Amino acid sequence: MEKHTEPVIQTSRGAVTAQTSGLQLFLKRLVQQKVLVLMSVPFLLWLFVFKYVPLWGWLTAFQNFKPHKSFSEQKWVGFDQFKILFSDESFYRILRNTFVMSSIKLVLGFVTAITLAILLNELRNIIFKRVVQTISYLPHFISWVVAASIVTTVLSSEGIINVLFMKLGLIDGPVLWLGKGEYFWGILGITEVWKDVGWNTIIYLAAMSTIDPSQYEAAEIDGANRFQRIWSITLPGLKPVIVILLIMNLGHILEAGFEPQYLLGNGMTADYSDNLEIFVLKWGMEQSNFSLATAAGMFKTVVSFVFLVSANTIAKKMGEARLY
Secondary structure (H helix, E strand, C coil): CHHHHHHHHHHHHHHHHHHHHHHHHHHHHHHHCHHHHHHHHHHHHHHHHHHHHHHHHHHHHHEECCCCCCHHHCEECCCHHHHHHHHCHHHHHHHHHHHHHHHHHHHHHHHHHHHHHHHHHHCCCHHHHHHHHHHHHHHHHCCHHHHHHHHHHHCCCCCHHHHHHHHCCCCCCCCCHHHCHHHHHHHHHHHHHHHHHHHHHHHHHHHHCCCCHHHHHHHHHCCCCHHHHHHHHHHHHHHHHHHHHHHHHHCCCCCCCCHHHHHHCCCCCHHHHCCHHHHHHHHHHHCCCHHHHHHHHHHHHHHHHHHHHHHHHHHHHCCCCCCC
């Protein structure tokens, strides 16, 4: 027993020493980067106050919450609100709409942003490149109220789309584009791309700037054309960024947005335009059922968390870049 105990003691002492050294190294780096630490304090305070403190409100999902009663007077109902939520047929329609709109936004957002970033990176005329970047960035800074007004005007019965399509002979008469639910997802996807594609290219252009230019020079000497250089050098260089952004976007898979759906949607397209955010608003503010609205919000958060962790775990097992 004595022979067996001594290595354990030594191992324990070694582990303690390693932990102490690790702590000392952490504190040393903390002191060295004190400016960055101080800069992060306001963000951490904002995160704690606006993201973590409100989590106590999740308790209302397990109550029959009445605003005029104190917390101690609230009636606890367990999982009854979740049972009501999952037995509501409209909830599954809302869930379908949310998934579809999020998927459209995710796919179109990635494809268009990466494509535009590659095209901009290949431009040699700096002035023309800056002009294209500026034009593509501008819609991002327009509020959704203004953007929705522009889209509504363009798609009205006398708007430019109807006029152009009738001139080309594609349609016989004006089409009420925002009055038909089956058109809503496509219109929303195109609108999202128009508004955010320029802004989304920034991170890809930044990633391309870190690729060693000598790789392109070597490929050109070896006879690779422009498309081959993009396929073999640019896209692999963007892969870590694409994976990280994909993981983060999957964490927001049930957050299809609120403003575009609320502003562009109407009673005729509600079966396609309503999503979880609008569902929570209607039950919470219009129906005053705060407990059911909170339950729907909790469901969204839990599912998003599962998607985030799952995507990160898969990326880790595949040896790709990951969040943690």
